[in-house]
Amino acid sequence: MNSAPPPSSFDNDADFYEESRWQKLRRRIVEEPLIPLGCGLTVWALYEATKSMKSGDHAKTNRMFRRRIYAQGFTLLAMVAGSAYWEKDRKKRTEYNDLLEEKKKKDKRDAWIRELEARDDEDKAFAAMNKRLAEARSAEKKRLSEADARAVETKIQSDTTGIVRSVLEPGEGRRDSPLLNAAMKLWQAKSS
Template sequence: MASDAPLPSSFDGDEDFYSEDRLGKLTRRLREEPLIPLGCALTVWALVGATRSIRRGDHAKTNIMFRRRIYAQGFTLVAMLAGSMYWQKDREKRKEFEGVVAERQRVEKREKWLRELEARDEDEKAFKAMMERRRNAEKEGSNIKKVIGEAKDDVGKRLGESTRQDARAAGQVEQSSVMEKEKEEKGVLQAVKDLIGWK
């Protein structure tokens, strides 16, 4: 894996070298190789002169201007080759630096992607834990309902047994009057309230 530190360069103290826009790059290149724009200007001057001499019908002047155009183009090519040879080391350093920056950006992008995946995984785990807690709470709620139902059934059975025992002891189930039944029901209700703990 590549180191995070950039490779050493003779441009380490020059921030403009690393952070330049297109216009800055163009002006820097014009300052580094001023002969190329001069050769381009001479070529254009020769072509304009040839065009004017063609319109006037001066064939001798036209041939001279076309020869000058060829010389200007040759001069421009020689200036380009000489400039590229002279600035080759600096351009290699720039390419090297750009490669290191691209590698660092790739590593940062990968790490950011991994962090995002980890965050999504944590969110998913938290969601699953929340759903599990909700299921457990629902199970506990159904268990509580089941216990309450069993308690109600148990209370009903006990009430039924106590009512039968009371009726046998009295021996007056068939002969009791309406008033006695009301008293008996009040007694049963009181017994139920006492069992449940109702005040």
């Protein structure tokens, strides 16, 4: 047996679930026309009772007050009967409104999360850009320091051209040096 609730006549009517206050009032009057009728009869009875009091007709006044009580009773009965008759659709409407509110909250939360993710992506891109700039600056400083070091080294070399060099330093006549030849012979004698 199917446990699903029976379908409502308003299930496929989107206007039923999304309506303004005036649309709701009109729908309620169409759904339960006896309530406005009872209210109208009550107002009419009070109006007639007021007129008869001003004219001094006590019998008509009492009759109109009784009619007012009957009209109010009729209105109350119409309200109770209409409430019982439309109870299932009102429950469905309440469930739909709850679902709609939950969906709106979820959409709002999702939009907030998307905004946070976009901001996080921007922050990450900004941090990556700052990192690349810092690396470029340090590489530039390193290149400058290497260039400066080379410049200082060439300056030192140019200043020391007339200075005596070590025997082991590369330069002119290195192989012909008597000191170097003596050192090589000593080494070869030790290793053999």
